[in-house]
Amino acid sequence: SAAAAAGKTVVIGLAADSGCGKSTFVRRLTSVLGGGAEPPSGGNPDSNTLVGGTATVICLDDYHSLDRAERKARGLTALDPRANDFDLMYEQVRAIKEGRAVDKPVYNHVTGLLDPPERIAPPKILVIEGLHPMYDERVRDLLDFSIYLDISEEVKFAWKIQRDMAERGHSLESIKASIDARKPDFDAYIDPQKQYADAVIEVLPTQLIPNDEEGKVLRVRLIMKEGVRHFAPVYLFDEGSVVTWIPCGRKLSCSYPGIKFAYGFGTYFGHEVSVLEMDGQFDKLDELIYVETHLSNLSTKFYGEVAQQMLKHADLPGSSNGTGLFQTIVGLKVRDLYEQIAAERADVTTDPLRV
Ligand code: ADP
Ligand code: G6P
Known part of the structure; x- marks a missing residue:
């Protein structure tokens, strides 16, 4: 604006x-x-x-x-x-x-x-x-x-259980009750904000394990609005095409249930968007750097910066899956956006013809 x-x-x-x-x-x-x-x-x-x-x-x-x-x-x-x-x-x-x-x-x-x-x-x-x-x-x-950050109900529940039951000693029933009590206000006031977001990270249960009950493996989607100033969406292989990619094979060995990427485009609340998706999790960092090589518009300053950031914060939740990967990528896009705006202003102040 x-x-x-x-x-x-x-x-x-x-x-x-x-x-x-x-x-x-x-x-x-x-x-x-x-x-x-x-x-x-x-x-x-x-x-x-x-x-x-x-x-x-x-x-x-x-x-x-x-x-x-x-x-x-x-x-x-x-x-x-x-x-x-x-x-x-x-x-x-x-x-x-x-x-x-x-x-x-x-x-x-x-x-x-x-x-x-x-x-x-x-x-x-x-x-x-x-x-x-x-x-x-x-x-x-x-x-x-x-x-x-759009966390599906199933995943939200799994995370809350992890934290509140394991670390705070709450019961399963009380956790469920507290989520249910917030739900009407969440639906009315929080969830609708996603229509205005330039980037949405959607976290869903995996599709790689049929009827997964554990909720540990996640399918994560990075939804990126088109036409946002200073924000060029990330893409896989070929911008504007539709791609499904399983990086596991001769070059990369993944343990069960493997890793699956998808890339494509569509609309989100009436806006044109690009969508990058990762289902599954990384076993080791080599897999991440191999994936990084195939992604474009990452806004990194050097080869391997995504992998380096992920390694640096290996202790944070989501480091082995799409939540950590996409949070890191969005961080890089924010840095790039800031640097572009700062450069624009520097231009304006040093070039009087443009004032
Ligand atoms: P907020 O600041 O929104 O309250 P936090 O970043 O503190 O959320 O995360 C709350 C809890 O949710 C964490 O302690 C962790 O248990 C869980 N969590 C958050 N992100 C992830 C993730 N990507 N994968 C697994 N668990 C997560
Ligand atoms: C949300 C808000 C907090 C608030 C908490 C509990 O998590 O972000 O600011 O403290 O709800 O609300 P309560 O009304 O139970 O204190």
């Missing part, structure tokens, strides 16, 4: 339900952008912000207008727009985009209360991550690029 083009700070929106991989994605993204990502020094130890050399990441939970007790009293979830202050979100994101520091509220996830505000200085790249980065039209228009 015109507003997006005029800004000083490049603003990226990252939307997903909670527990769907936003912080994991943020770690891969800030790693690609370089310059680290640390909580603001000397501030609130419960701050949700990460500050790096290039990017600052803010969590939109900080714009909760109702604290935990107030939500409970009014029977509202955090997903409900009435529990969030979109006027303030818009004002502050716009201010940062125009180069002005703001005093942003801090929602304390430990106490469920709103803490005193923290100062946010305008960075080169501002990432706003949370439940509603594309919900409010005014905020949406400030975004230079937007990403939606």
